[in-house]
Each structure stands twice: as C-alpha cells, then as structure tokens.
Amino acid sequence: MSAVGRAVATGSRPLTGLAVVVGVAVLREGSEAVLFLYGIAVGDPGQTPQMVLGGPLGVFGGISLGAAMYAGLLQIPLRRLFAVTNAMIVLLAAGMASQGMGFLLSAGLVPSWGDAVWDTSWLLKETSLLGKMLHTLIGYTARPAGIQIAAYMTTLVVIVFLARAVARPGPAVRQPRQPA
Structure with a gap:
C-alpha cells in the first residue's frame, strides 16, 4: 500500500x-x-x-x-500530530507496565513497596467514566502500590531516553576523497 x-x-x-x-x-x-x-x-x-x-x-x-x-x-x-500520538503511546505503555505490576503484585510475585502510596479516589474514582477512561489510556490507579509507580516511571524514562537516543543524529562520517 x-x-x-x-x-x-x-x-x-x-x-x-x-x-x-x-x-x-x-x-x-x-x-x-x-x-x-x-x-x-x-x-x-x-x-x-x-x-x-x-x-x-x-x-x-x-x-x-x-x-x-x-x-x-x-x-x-503532521509534526504536532505525531508528537501528540507518540506521547499518548508512551503513556499507554507506562500504564500497561504499571497495571502488569499490579497483576504481579496481586499474585504475590513482586513486593509492594508500599500498599497504597496515595489515595485519590476522593477526587476521581476508578469506577467513574473518566476514571475508567484514564485507567485505560494512561494507567490511572486511585491507590497505586509503590512498585506500580516505579514501573510507570521507569517505563516512561526508558522509552523517552531510548527514543531520544535513536533520534539523535550520529557523528558525520567523512567520505574519503577520490583522486582526480
């Protein structure tokens, strides 16, 4: 195509x-x-x-x-469109990593590093329409465990770092001169 x-x-x-x-x-x-x-x-x-x-x-x-x-x-x-969609994909990936850690924590396979670091359910419940949407799009959790926060932040940092490393132009390679 x-x-x-x-x-x-x-x-x-x-x-x-x-x-x-x-x-x-x-x-x-x-x-x-x-x-x-x-x-x-x-x-x-x-x-x-x-x-x-x-x-x-x-x-x-x-x-x-x-x-x-x-x-x-x-x-x-197009540049702005791709910048926004790339940011949304990075947040989606970080949310998936956090949710994955939540599942591993529920199974008892990883330590919690704090059961509920904060509680924002008074502000936005996960069961509300907006809470469900944010949970799906960026991994919103009203009461995240420490390991979920660590997974989220680690994923964000690693993806952004790698994306910038790949996007950075490499050193210019000089071509040898051809004899005339």
Missing part, C-alpha cells in the same frame, strides 16, 4: 490506483462486519430488527466520523 502511495505521489500512477487499494481495504473490513452480523442473525434470530436498524446507523455513523476525523486531521500539522 505504501508503494502504491509513493507511486501516486511521484505521478507514475494515477490517483485511482490508490483509491482501488483503499477500496479493497474497506471492503475487507466490511466483509468482516457482514460475517459478524450473519453470525448474530444465525445465533439469535430475534435480533433481526435491531440489526436492520443498527447496520445502516453504524455505516452512517462510521462515514460521518471518518469524514470529520479526516477533515480535522488535515488541519493539524
């Missing part, structure tokens, strides 16, 4: 080539949805009215959301 995109960008292929590739990708996803709905219809025949109404609503909602996101993303400079 990236090769077709490059070919369209250079002008060696028409834009219709990219449209065909994108169309095939959408059709593949659509066929998965059809198989899913067929499985529901066969498994529980009483769901047909909901599927008949939900299918077109889902298609309309998906098209509307996709168009709105596309129009919105065109307004954001």
